[in-house]
Every structure is written in C-alpha cells, then in structure tokens.
Amino acid sequence: MILRRATLDDLAAIVAVDRDHGVAPRTEWLRRRIDRSECVLAIVDGDLAGFLVADDAFFDRTFVRLVVVAHKHRRRGVANALVADAESRARTPTVFSSSNRSNTAMHALLRARGWVESGVIEGLDELDPEIVFRKRVR
Template sequence: MAQVENQNAGFLIYHTYFFEQLFIDLLIVHPALRRKGVVKALIEYVENNCTSKKIFSSTNKSNESMQHVFDALHYKQSGYIDNLDEGDPEIVFYKEIRS
C-alpha cells in the first residue's frame, strides 16, 4: 500500500504462480493521485524486495500509460496474449532483477 499525505494512494498485488516467477497482477491508484509516482514507487518497492530473478506483469495494448510506466522502469516486452479482451491483446512485460 502506498500513501500520499496520509491518504491511501494505491496498492499492488503480486503472486508467484506464473511459472514460479513473481507476477504483478494488479495495480490500483486513487484517481485523484494518479501521475504522482505512486505506481513507480509500488513497483520499485517490489523490485527491491523481490527474491526471484525476474518480475513479470502485463497490460492491455490499449493501456498506453501503463506501457510508458513499464518502459520508464526498463521492463521489456515478452509476448502477447490474444483473446482475453476482444480486439485488445494483453502485452506481457518482464524485467530481470539483479541478485
């Protein structure tokens, strides 16, 4: 959970069920607190406390703002998943974490 000025700003959910790799499953940020670095802080917290060698996540092709976040944090595209949302493929991203 992230806070900005003592207000809950957002949260992140992850798991290790994705081929035994850490997968960021859900990121939620309060609409009034978006574009204030909350997502970046949440992801960096997970990266800094991660015990796996890679982190994966995904977003829809239509979600350009999240794609920019992944690019800014040096995640690389790893593939696509079709047929989850009609006409809007899911893009899978990953980042190797230094030991």
C-alpha cells in the same frame, strides 16, 4: 509516501480506490490477496493513494498482477514507487507483469523502469490483447 503491507482493515479503502478505476467490484479477490500478504499500499498524507498486488504464480515467477492509483494521486510517482518496491522484493530474478495493449500509461511506466516486452496473449480480452512485460531485477 509510506508503503506498507495491506491488512483486512484496509479492504474497504482498497475497494474504493479500485472502483475509482472503474472496474466491477472484486472484493473477494482482493480479500484473498490481502490474506496472502500479496497487497502493498501507498499512503500519501494518510490517504490510500494506490495499491499493488503481486504473487509468484506466473510460471513460478514473481508477477505484478495489478497496480491501481486513485485519480487524484496520479502522475505523482505513486505507481512508480509501488513497482520499484515490488521489484526489490521479487522472489525471482525476473519479474513479469501484463496489461491490455490499450493501457499506454502502464506500458510507459514499465518501459521507463527498464521493463521490456515479453510477448502477447490473445483471446483474453477479445479486442484488446494482453501484453506481457518482464524485467531482470538481479
């Protein structure tokens, strides 16, 4: 597996993996993230297996905004490698992330990596609150 920073040449492939996850197209949002060097890719056998977007915009802390792995590459450690990389590059001693309460896969991944719950944000997704996680990385 190779991890590397995304470039705008990767945008179409990233959007395809994102669609595979089933969300509405967010091409412009992803383009801005690539432009700001906030998007890292995991490449497996030349294939875009997954990507991670992180920034420092959460109370000035490093925040993992999004991790998506293509269906055919799941449960092979791709997200684990992307999150480990984000932790190692974090600009702040504590890293944060959040995802819906229903997202048991992401929460299992974070807990397995030593992340702990940091609180709940109600009112974003009416029936599925956002659970905030954090990890002290240094």
